[in-house]
Amino acid sequence: MFNELVIPSRTIMTPGPVESNPVALQAMSSRMLGQFDPAFLTIMNNVKEMIKIPFGTKNKQAFAVDGTSRSGLEAALIALIEPGDKVLIPAYGRFAYLLGEICERAKAEIKYLEKDWTGTFDQEDVIEAIKEFQPKVVAMIHGETANGQMQAIDKIGPFCRENDVFFMVDMVATYGGVPIHVDEWCVDIAVAGTQKCISVPSGLALVTYNDRVEAVLDARYQKELGLSKDDRNENHIASNYLDLSQLQRYWSDERINHHTEATNMIYGLHEGLRSIINEGMENVFARHAQNDEAIVAGIKAMGLGFYGDLETKMPTVTPVMIPEGVDGEAIRELLLEQFGVEIASSFGDLKGKVWRIGNMGYSSRHENVLHVLAALEAALIYYDAPINQGAAVKAALNVYKRSN
Structure with missing residues (x-):
């Protein structure tokens, strides 16, 4: 006998696939x-x-x-x-x-x-x-x-x-x-x-x-x-x-x-x-841009760095530098197991050095952004990473409140 299919609930903030x-x-x-x-x-x-x-x-x-x-x-x-x-x-x-x-x-x-x-x-x-x-x-x-x-x-x-x-x-x-x-x-x-x-x-x-x-x-x-x-x-x-x-x-x-x-x-x-x-393509682009701004603000507020040139960064993916001395895969595992949040690692020379936070489609939602930032901050605190505590979600909320 095989058990009935059970799919766990996830907040998917990867560069794809995203929440359907x-x-x-x-x-x-x-x-x-x-x-x-x-x-x-x-x-x-x-x-x-x-x-x-x-x-x-x-x-x-x-x-x-x-x-x-x-x-x-x-x-x-x-x-x-x-x-x-x-x-x-x-x-x-x-x-x-x-x-x-x-x-x-x-x-x-x-x-x-x-x-x-x-x-x-x-x-x-x-x-x-x-x-x-x-x-x-x-x-x-x-x-x-x-x-x-x-x-x-x-x-x-x-x-x-x-x-x-x-x-x-x-x-x-x-x-x-x-x-x-x-x-x-x-x-x-x-x-x-x-x-x-x-x-x-x-x-x-x-x-x-x-x-x-x-x-x-x-x-x-x-x-x-x-x-x-x-x-x-x-x-x-x-x-x-x-x-x-x-x-x-x-x-x-x-x-x-x-x-x-x-x-x-x-x-x-x-x-x-x-x-x-039907949402309107300009509205879709504005939604992605605003959520991207909130993600970037939250990451900056934690004191984390970014990989690459922010001037040419795509609104749909944010590459975050893994702090020195932090096990990036341990953080991702904790995010998934305890918070139901998935972010991605990267490839080649960037594997183990960069996390990638996706901001795409149905996953590009206000509540998802706040969830991923809060969960990432909590996971980093759990592993004693040197970050600014309590700053990420507030910085993202400032982005949202400013545009209301």
Whole structure:
């Protein structure tokens, strides 16, 4: 006999996944529809239009890929890359190297533009690297969760467009939490996910791309063999499951069958998107900004430091330096076991040196901010860390009271 599933209550303040919006969870428990049921196709059409709004785009193409955010990144890159293509990857944190690994597997010629993880690139440095390397694709991270930094791209994108370079951007950690302007920034293809600022369980990647990319996809399109023996293409995209040229036809009026859609995930996506759109995107961004200000104020009041440049810190992640002599993992364990609060550690050289406090989506709430600050302060006091006691929550409350 197996015991009934019991899920403990948690306040999740990590850079993802975050607490799921109850309206999304409720929608996901709804009855099943067939993937070609007219009622479900209407849902897909609505989702397609809603995806565009947080991206800040009027692109024709915007849809979900069944899989976590990484599936969308891989789908985007292998759609553009053929063996031997040159790809420039500016790296200021962990996830640029993920883009590089995907490109490596696609047999691209890769050049990393690297810097330390304490801040982002001067856009002119990236532009100079583009001039020198002459890539087919520039692939970048907009918001890097490993160090909480957010890269400005409003000059890089237009330069790429003027020079016929494809600009692909990972917006997984910023989509729905900060203003994004895919069209204005000349981003050719952008990728996001469900598990962060739109507060839907992990399982879908969101992509949007423009006519430049669609032309590449159309040139590489190959209909699945079981549907046609005639539509062969020597230059087809390497993956079947992550073939955007096929997926866009599944999400278009053609409705060419590709895979069995994760219908209940699409229900959740619909409600997660609808919730933030109806809240008003400017209000959503203001909520994230205010809660970020309160988190930063509370951390400063405790006397703790921050990793990286606060000028380019993303509003959705705060990297906190672990005080010298404090066991960061012991603090995280105490937070989870005694307070039901989860924060994250970091990666690579930052592991054991930095905590990351997320501020995303449904987790980005006034009460969550006060809870995480109070719990973190109490845990640090328990382990005799040298902090300013009784200051964190008051500093955060001053932020909230000032704006009331």
